[in-house]
Amino acid sequence: MRPGNRSRTSDWVAALRALYSEAPPDLALFDDAVAERLLPPGLGALVRGAARAPFGARLAHRLIGSATRGLSYGVPLRTAAIDQAVVRAVDSGIRQLVVLGAGLDARAWRMPALSPVTVFELDHPDTQGFKRDGIGELRPLAKEVRFCSIDFERQTLPEVLAQHDFDPQAPSVWVWEGVTMYLTAEAIEATLDAVAELSAASSCLCMTYLPREYASPWLRTVGEVGAMWIGEALRFQEDPHEIAARLEQRCFEVEQDDSAVEWAERWPEREARRVRPFERLTVARRVAG
Ligand SMILES: C[S@@+](CC[C@H](N)C(=O)[O-])C[C@H]1O[C@@H](n2cnc3c(N)ncnc32)[C@H](O)[C@@H]1O
Numbered sequence: 019m020r021p022g023n024r025s026r027t028s029d030w031v032a033a034l035r036a037l038y039s040e041a042p043p044d045l046a047l048f049d050d051a052v053a054e055r056l057l058p059p060g061l062g063a064l065v066r067g068a069a070r071a072p073f074g075a076r077l078a079h080r081l082i083g084s085a086t087r088g089l090s091y092g093v094p095l096r097t098a099a100i101d102q103a104v105v106r107a108v109d110s111g112i113r114q115l116v117v118l119g120a121g122l123d124a125r126a127w128r129m130p131a132l133s134p135v136t137v138f139e140l141d142h143p144d145t146q147g148f149k150r151d152g153i154g155e156l157r158p159l160a161k162e163v164r165f166c167s168i169d170f171e172r173q174t175l176p177e178v179l180a181q182h183d184f185d186p187q188a189p190s191v192w193v194w195e196g197v198t199m200y201l202t203a204e205a206i207e208a209t210l211d212a213v214a215e216l217s218a219a220s221s222c223l224c225m226t227y228l229p230r231e232y233a234s235p236w237l238r239t240v241g242e243v244g245a246m247w248i249g250e251a252l253r254f255q256e257d258p259h260e261i262a263a264r265l266e267q268r269c270f271e272v273e274q275d276d277s278a279v280e281w282a283e284r285w286p287e288r289e290a291r292r293v294r295p296f297e298r299l300t301v302a303r304r305v306a307g
Contacts (some may be wrong), residue, residue, distance in 0.1 A: 024144035026249045028121025031093055031196060034059050035080055035124075040069030044286050045079060047098035052124035056152040071098040086244075088278075088294035089238055095198070096299055099217040100224050102194055103274070103301045105131045107191035109224040114190040115160070116140065116179070118209065119170075119197035122149055125160075132160035138184055140175070143167040170205065175212035186216045188231035189304070196297075200250045206264075214268035214304070223270055228255045232296045241296075261300055270302035286299040 038046060054062055082090045091134035104115065108131050116138045117123050126137040137160045139146070146167050149298040162180045168175070184190075192213055196208075198206055214222060232255060233241060245252045256264075262272045277295035285293075 024148050025121055025142065027245075028145060029061055030056060031054055032124075033065050034082075034090055034093040035097060036065045037075055037142075041075040041079060045289065046105060047074065047094050047284065048101055048128070050097075050124055051151075052127045052156065053122060055156075056124065056149060057123040058136075078243075083292055087233070087240075088292055089241070089296055091282065091293045092278040092297050095278045095293070096226055098194065098284065099276070099281040099299050100193055100226075101125070101129065104129070104150075104159065104191055105226045106289075108135055110220065110222075112186055112189045112220070112222065113161075114138065114185065116190055117194045118175075118182070119222055120149075120193045121145060121196075122152075123156075123195065125193070126152070126158040126163045127156055128159065130159050132297055135160050136162045138162065138164050138179060138182060139167045140168050140178065142169055142257035145222075146278065149151050151274070170209070171275050176216060177226065179216060184216070187218040189218045189222075190216070191249060193221045193225065194223070196226055197280045198225060198227045198254050199252050199297075200245075201254050203254060206240070206254055210264060210268055214270070217270075217304045219304055219306055223265070223302045223304075224299065225261075225302075226297050227261055228294075228297055228300050229257050230254070230255045235296070240297070245271065258298065258300070260304075261298075267303045269304055269306040271305050272300055272302045274299065274301040 032053045035050045036057060038289060039048065056066060057065060064171060113135050115135050116134065118140050120139040120141045128130060146165055166182045168177050168178045219247040242252050256304045258275045265272060273297060276300045278293045279295045282290040282293040
Protein backbone atom coordinates (compact mmCIF):
# COMPACT_ATOMS: atom_id res chain seq x y z
CA MET A 19 0.00 0.00 0.00
CA ARG A 20 1.33 3.46 -0.89
CA PRO A 21 1.74 5.94 1.98
CA GLY A 22 -1.07 8.52 2.09
CA ASN A 23 -3.31 6.05 0.33
CA ARG A 24 -5.43 4.38 2.98
CA SER A 25 -7.07 1.07 2.17
CA ARG A 26 -10.44 1.35 0.39
CA THR A 27 -11.02 -2.41 0.50
CA SER A 28 -11.56 -2.14 4.25
CA ASP A 29 -14.34 0.43 3.57
CA TRP A 30 -16.30 -2.00 1.38
CA VAL A 31 -15.85 -4.85 3.84
CA ALA A 32 -17.03 -2.67 6.75
CA ALA A 33 -19.97 -1.41 4.66
CA LEU A 34 -21.14 -5.00 4.19
CA ARG A 35 -20.76 -5.68 7.91
CA ALA A 36 -22.78 -2.53 8.70
CA LEU A 37 -25.48 -3.60 6.25
CA TYR A 38 -25.75 -7.12 7.70
CA SER A 39 -25.92 -5.70 11.22
CA GLU A 40 -29.23 -4.12 10.14
CA ALA A 41 -30.44 -7.22 8.29
CA PRO A 42 -33.63 -9.10 9.20
CA PRO A 43 -33.13 -11.78 11.91
CA ASP A 44 -32.83 -14.69 9.45
CA LEU A 45 -29.80 -13.01 7.77
CA ALA A 46 -28.20 -11.17 10.69
CA LEU A 47 -25.06 -12.87 11.97
CA PHE A 48 -23.64 -10.32 14.44
CA ASP A 49 -24.27 -6.84 15.72
CA ASP A 50 -21.64 -4.50 14.30
CA ALA A 51 -23.21 -1.12 15.04
CA VAL A 52 -19.66 0.32 15.16
CA ALA A 53 -18.96 -0.44 11.46
CA GLU A 54 -21.33 2.29 10.31
CA ARG A 55 -19.59 5.08 12.24
CA LEU A 56 -16.25 4.05 10.73
CA LEU A 57 -17.38 4.42 7.13
CA PRO A 58 -16.54 7.46 4.99
CA PRO A 59 -19.63 9.76 4.91
CA GLY A 60 -20.89 8.85 1.40
CA LEU A 61 -20.72 5.11 1.93
CA GLY A 62 -22.16 5.49 5.44
CA ALA A 63 -25.19 7.37 4.06
CA LEU A 64 -25.69 4.72 1.37
CA VAL A 65 -25.66 1.89 3.93
CA ARG A 66 -27.99 3.80 6.29
CA GLY A 67 -30.42 4.49 3.44
CA ALA A 68 -30.43 0.86 2.32
CA ALA A 69 -30.64 -0.58 5.81
CA ARG A 70 -33.46 1.68 7.06
CA ALA A 71 -35.75 1.52 3.97
CA PRO A 72 -38.54 -1.08 4.23
CA PHE A 73 -37.03 -4.40 3.10
CA GLY A 74 -33.92 -2.36 2.17
CA ALA A 75 -31.32 -4.61 3.80
CA ARG A 76 -32.83 -7.74 2.22
CA LEU A 77 -33.05 -6.06 -1.16
CA ALA A 78 -29.45 -4.80 -0.91
CA HIS A 79 -28.36 -8.32 0.14
CA ARG A 80 -29.98 -9.77 -3.00
CA LEU A 81 -28.84 -7.04 -5.41
CA ILE A 82 -25.22 -6.90 -4.25
CA GLY A 83 -25.13 -10.69 -4.02
CA SER A 84 -26.39 -11.05 -7.62
CA ALA A 85 -24.04 -8.34 -8.94
CA THR A 86 -21.02 -10.01 -7.30
CA ARG A 87 -22.15 -13.58 -8.11
CA GLY A 88 -22.39 -14.35 -4.39
CA LEU A 89 -18.98 -12.92 -3.44
CA SER A 90 -20.50 -10.33 -1.09
CA TYR A 91 -22.22 -13.04 1.01
CA GLY A 92 -18.81 -14.39 2.00
CA VAL A 93 -17.81 -11.24 3.92
CA PRO A 94 -20.38 -11.27 6.76
CA LEU A 95 -20.31 -15.07 6.82
CA ARG A 96 -16.52 -15.22 7.23
CA THR A 97 -16.64 -12.54 9.94
CA ALA A 98 -19.19 -14.61 11.87
CA ALA A 99 -17.15 -17.81 11.39
CA ILE A 100 -14.02 -16.05 12.72
CA ASP A 101 -16.01 -14.61 15.65
CA GLN A 102 -16.91 -18.17 16.63
CA ALA A 103 -13.27 -19.31 16.45
CA VAL A 104 -12.17 -16.28 18.53
CA VAL A 105 -14.79 -17.03 21.19
CA ARG A 106 -13.56 -20.66 21.36
CA ALA A 107 -9.96 -19.42 21.75
CA VAL A 108 -10.96 -17.04 24.56
CA ASP A 109 -12.97 -19.83 26.24
CA SER A 110 -9.79 -21.94 26.14
CA GLY A 111 -8.00 -19.26 28.20
CA ILE A 112 -6.29 -17.10 25.52
CA ARG A 113 -6.00 -13.46 26.58
CA GLN A 114 -4.22 -11.75 23.62
CA LEU A 115 -5.86 -11.12 20.23
CA VAL A 116 -3.72 -9.83 17.36
CA VAL A 117 -5.60 -8.52 14.32
CA LEU A 118 -3.28 -8.41 11.28
CA GLY A 119 -4.31 -5.84 8.66
CA ALA A 120 -7.21 -4.87 10.93
CA GLY A 121 -8.79 -2.31 8.58
CA LEU A 122 -12.16 -1.29 10.04
CA ASP A 123 -12.55 -4.52 12.06
CA ALA A 124 -14.63 -3.64 15.14
CA ARG A 125 -14.34 -6.86 17.17
CA ALA A 126 -12.73 -5.05 20.10
CA TRP A 127 -15.76 -2.72 20.32
CA ARG A 128 -18.55 -5.21 19.61
CA MET A 129 -17.65 -8.61 21.11
CA PRO A 130 -18.48 -8.90 24.84
CA ALA A 131 -16.48 -12.18 24.90
CA LEU A 132 -13.31 -10.06 24.58
CA SER A 133 -13.77 -8.43 28.01
CA PRO A 134 -10.70 -10.27 29.48
CA VAL A 135 -8.62 -9.84 26.30
CA THR A 136 -5.98 -7.30 25.20
CA VAL A 137 -6.38 -6.59 21.48
CA PHE A 138 -3.41 -5.58 19.31
CA GLU A 139 -4.58 -3.95 16.08
CA LEU A 140 -1.93 -3.89 13.36
CA ASP A 141 -2.42 -1.82 10.27
CA HIS A 142 -0.84 0.76 8.03
CA PRO A 143 -0.73 4.19 9.77
CA ASP A 144 -2.91 5.79 7.07
CA THR A 145 -5.75 3.29 7.49
CA GLN A 146 -5.33 3.18 11.25
CA GLY A 147 -5.40 6.99 11.57
CA PHE A 148 -8.73 7.11 9.70
CA LYS A 149 -10.15 4.37 11.93
CA ARG A 150 -9.01 6.05 15.14
CA ASP A 151 -10.79 9.27 14.07
CA GLY A 152 -14.00 7.26 13.57
CA ILE A 153 -13.68 5.40 16.88
CA GLY A 154 -13.14 8.65 18.78
CA GLU A 155 -13.93 8.20 22.48
CA LEU A 156 -15.92 4.98 22.02
CA ARG A 157 -14.92 2.56 24.77
CA PRO A 158 -13.98 -0.96 23.70
CA LEU A 159 -15.70 -4.05 25.10
CA ALA A 160 -12.25 -5.68 25.11
CA LYS A 161 -10.09 -5.17 28.19
CA GLU A 162 -7.75 -2.93 26.20
CA VAL A 163 -6.94 -2.01 22.60
CA ARG A 164 -3.37 -1.27 21.55
CA PHE A 165 -3.07 0.38 18.13
CA CYS A 166 0.19 -0.79 16.58
CA SER A 167 0.87 1.02 13.35
CA ILE A 168 3.02 -0.96 10.95
CA ASP A 169 4.08 -0.86 7.34
CA PHE A 170 4.49 -4.56 6.57
CA GLU A 171 6.79 -3.62 3.69
CA ARG A 172 9.28 -1.90 6.02
CA GLN A 173 8.80 -3.26 9.55
CA THR A 174 8.52 -6.69 11.12
CA LEU A 175 5.84 -8.03 13.44
CA PRO A 176 8.25 -8.89 16.31
CA GLU A 177 9.74 -5.39 16.42
CA VAL A 178 6.36 -3.64 16.32
CA LEU A 179 4.63 -5.94 18.83
CA ALA A 180 7.59 -5.69 21.23
CA GLN A 181 7.05 -1.91 21.31
CA HIS A 182 3.49 -2.55 22.55
CA ASP A 183 4.31 -5.04 25.34
CA PHE A 184 2.98 -8.09 23.54
CA ASP A 185 3.85 -11.22 25.56
CA PRO A 186 5.19 -14.00 23.28
CA GLN A 187 5.28 -16.42 26.23
CA ALA A 188 1.47 -16.27 26.58
CA PRO A 189 -0.82 -17.89 23.97
CA SER A 190 -2.52 -15.60 21.46
CA VAL A 191 -5.27 -15.75 18.91
CA TRP A 192 -4.27 -14.24 15.55
CA VAL A 193 -6.89 -13.00 13.07
CA TRP A 194 -5.78 -12.55 9.46
CA GLU A 195 -9.10 -11.84 7.74
CA GLY A 196 -9.40 -10.93 4.06
CA VAL A 197 -5.74 -9.98 3.64
CA THR A 198 -3.65 -12.89 2.29
CA MET A 199 -5.09 -12.67 -1.24
CA TYR A 200 -3.50 -9.22 -1.68
CA LEU A 201 0.01 -10.33 -0.61
CA THR A 202 2.91 -12.00 -2.36
CA ALA A 203 3.94 -15.56 -1.38
CA GLU A 204 7.12 -14.04 0.14
CA ALA A 205 5.07 -11.72 2.37
CA ILE A 206 2.88 -14.66 3.44
CA GLU A 207 5.98 -16.72 4.34
CA ALA A 208 7.54 -13.86 6.30
CA THR A 209 4.31 -13.21 8.22
CA LEU A 210 3.80 -16.90 9.05
CA ASP A 211 7.42 -17.10 10.26
CA ALA A 212 6.83 -14.11 12.53
CA VAL A 213 3.49 -15.45 13.81
CA ALA A 214 5.15 -18.79 14.63
CA GLU A 215 8.05 -17.04 16.38
CA LEU A 216 5.61 -15.08 18.56
CA SER A 217 3.15 -17.92 19.25
CA ALA A 218 3.33 -19.81 22.53
CA ALA A 219 1.89 -23.35 22.57
CA SER A 220 -1.94 -23.42 22.18
CA SER A 221 -1.98 -20.17 20.21
CA CYS A 222 -4.61 -20.11 17.49
CA LEU A 223 -4.36 -18.66 13.96
CA CYS A 224 -7.52 -17.80 11.99
CA MET A 225 -6.63 -16.93 8.38
CA THR A 226 -8.72 -16.62 5.27
CA TYR A 227 -7.40 -17.28 1.77
CA LEU A 228 -8.52 -17.87 -1.79
CA PRO A 229 -8.10 -21.39 -3.20
CA ARG A 230 -6.55 -21.68 -6.69
CA GLU A 231 -9.82 -22.43 -8.51
CA TYR A 232 -11.97 -20.13 -6.42
CA ALA A 233 -14.20 -19.30 -9.38
CA SER A 234 -14.55 -19.84 -13.12
CA PRO A 235 -11.80 -18.16 -15.21
CA TRP A 236 -14.28 -15.49 -16.33
CA LEU A 237 -15.34 -14.70 -12.77
CA ARG A 238 -11.71 -14.66 -11.61
CA THR A 239 -11.01 -11.99 -14.23
CA VAL A 240 -14.00 -9.98 -12.97
CA GLY A 241 -12.69 -10.40 -9.39
CA GLU A 242 -9.21 -9.24 -10.37
CA VAL A 243 -10.53 -6.18 -12.20
CA GLY A 244 -12.89 -5.40 -9.27
CA ALA A 245 -10.03 -5.67 -6.76
CA MET A 246 -7.86 -3.36 -8.88
CA TRP A 247 -10.75 -0.89 -9.10
CA ILE A 248 -10.80 -0.61 -5.29
CA GLY A 249 -7.02 -0.30 -5.21
CA GLU A 250 -5.64 -3.82 -4.62
CA ALA A 251 -4.23 -6.61 -6.78
CA LEU A 252 -5.27 -10.23 -6.15
CA ARG A 253 -1.93 -12.05 -5.86
CA PHE A 254 -2.08 -15.12 -3.66
CA GLN A 255 -4.15 -18.29 -4.11
CA GLU A 256 -3.41 -21.74 -2.69
CA ASP A 257 -5.28 -24.95 -2.02
CA PRO A 258 -6.11 -26.25 1.48
CA HIS A 259 -3.38 -28.92 1.50
CA GLU A 260 -0.75 -26.30 0.58
CA ILE A 261 -1.91 -23.94 3.35
CA ALA A 262 -1.91 -26.87 5.82
CA ALA A 263 1.66 -27.75 4.78
CA ARG A 264 2.85 -24.15 5.34
CA LEU A 265 1.25 -24.22 8.79
CA GLU A 266 2.52 -27.69 9.73
CA GLN A 267 6.09 -26.59 8.92
CA ARG A 268 5.58 -24.02 11.69
CA CYS A 269 4.03 -26.44 14.22
CA PHE A 270 0.44 -25.33 13.61
CA GLU A 271 -2.15 -28.11 13.27
CA VAL A 272 -5.23 -27.33 11.18
CA GLU A 273 -8.44 -27.79 13.22
CA GLN A 274 -10.87 -26.31 10.70
CA ASP A 275 -10.73 -25.49 7.01
CA ASP A 276 -14.02 -24.56 5.41
CA SER A 277 -15.75 -22.15 3.08
CA ALA A 278 -18.78 -19.90 2.86
CA VAL A 279 -20.90 -22.92 1.93
CA GLU A 280 -20.39 -24.37 5.42
CA TRP A 281 -20.58 -20.95 7.15
CA ALA A 282 -23.94 -20.35 5.45
CA GLU A 283 -25.54 -23.26 7.30
CA ARG A 284 -26.68 -20.54 9.72
CA TRP A 285 -28.82 -18.99 6.97
CA PRO A 286 -32.17 -20.34 5.75
CA GLU A 287 -31.83 -22.84 2.90
CA ARG A 288 -33.21 -20.38 0.27
CA GLU A 289 -30.38 -17.93 1.11
CA ALA A 290 -27.65 -20.51 1.72
CA ARG A 291 -28.01 -22.01 -1.77
CA ARG A 292 -26.92 -18.68 -3.36
CA VAL A 293 -23.57 -18.77 -1.55
CA ARG A 294 -20.41 -19.74 -3.48
CA PRO A 295 -17.23 -21.17 -1.92
CA PHE A 296 -14.81 -18.41 -2.99
CA GLU A 297 -12.84 -17.76 0.19
CA ARG A 298 -11.81 -20.31 2.85
CA LEU A 299 -11.04 -20.05 6.55
CA THR A 300 -8.31 -22.06 8.23
CA VAL A 301 -8.19 -22.26 12.01
CA ALA A 302 -4.94 -23.81 13.24
CA ARG A 303 -3.55 -24.46 16.71
CA ARG A 304 0.13 -24.18 17.66
CA VAL A 305 1.17 -27.57 19.01
CA ALA A 306 4.63 -26.53 20.27
CA GLY A 307 5.89 -23.30 21.80
C1 LIG B 1 -8.81 -5.92 2.97
S1 LIG B 1 -8.27 -4.83 4.13
C2 LIG B 1 -8.58 -5.41 5.72
C3 LIG B 1 -9.67 -6.25 6.01
C4 LIG B 1 -9.93 -6.40 7.47
N1 LIG B 1 -9.11 -7.44 8.03
C5 LIG B 1 -11.37 -6.73 7.57
O1 LIG B 1 -11.73 -7.88 7.45
O2 LIG B 1 -12.14 -5.78 7.73
C6 LIG B 1 -6.50 -5.07 4.09
C7 LIG B 1 -5.78 -4.31 5.19
O3 LIG B 1 -4.37 -4.49 5.05
C8 LIG B 1 -3.74 -3.24 5.31
N2 LIG B 1 -2.44 -3.14 4.60
C9 LIG B 1 -2.23 -3.23 3.27
N3 LIG B 1 -0.92 -3.03 3.00
C10 LIG B 1 -0.30 -2.80 4.19
C11 LIG B 1 1.03 -2.52 4.59
N4 LIG B 1 2.03 -2.44 3.70
N5 LIG B 1 1.31 -2.37 5.90
C12 LIG B 1 0.32 -2.45 6.80
N6 LIG B 1 -0.98 -2.72 6.51
C13 LIG B 1 -1.28 -2.88 5.21
C14 LIG B 1 -4.71 -2.19 4.81
O4 LIG B 1 -4.49 -0.93 5.44
C15 LIG B 1 -6.06 -2.82 5.15
O5 LIG B 1 -6.57 -2.39 6.38
